Amino acid sequence: xxxxxxxxxxxLFAMSFIxxxxxxxxxxxxxxxxxxxxxxxxxxxxAIFLVILFCIKFMFKY
Numbered sequence: 001x002x003x004x005x006x007x008x009x010x011x012l013f014a015m016s017f018i019x020x021x022x023x024x025x026x027x028x029x030x031x032x033x034x035x036x037x038x039x040x041x042x043x044x045x046x047a048i049f050l051v052i053l054f055c056i057k058f059m060f061k062y
Contacts, residue, residue, distance in 0.1 A: 002010075
């Protein structure tokens with residue numbers, strides 16, 4: 001389906017993309033820790049809210 005050259009290009013592209021993303025994340029790690037301090041609590045609250053909604057949905061389904 002794909003030629004050898006396309007497979008090599010796809011592999012090299014994926015590896016370089018992942019490396020660039022990791023390097024960018026490591027550079028911004030300190031800034032993210034400072035600016036997004038309370039984000040985990042918002043995510044936890046949202047997840048709990050979704051679980052409660054699904055529980056209510058299944059309770060009233062039967």
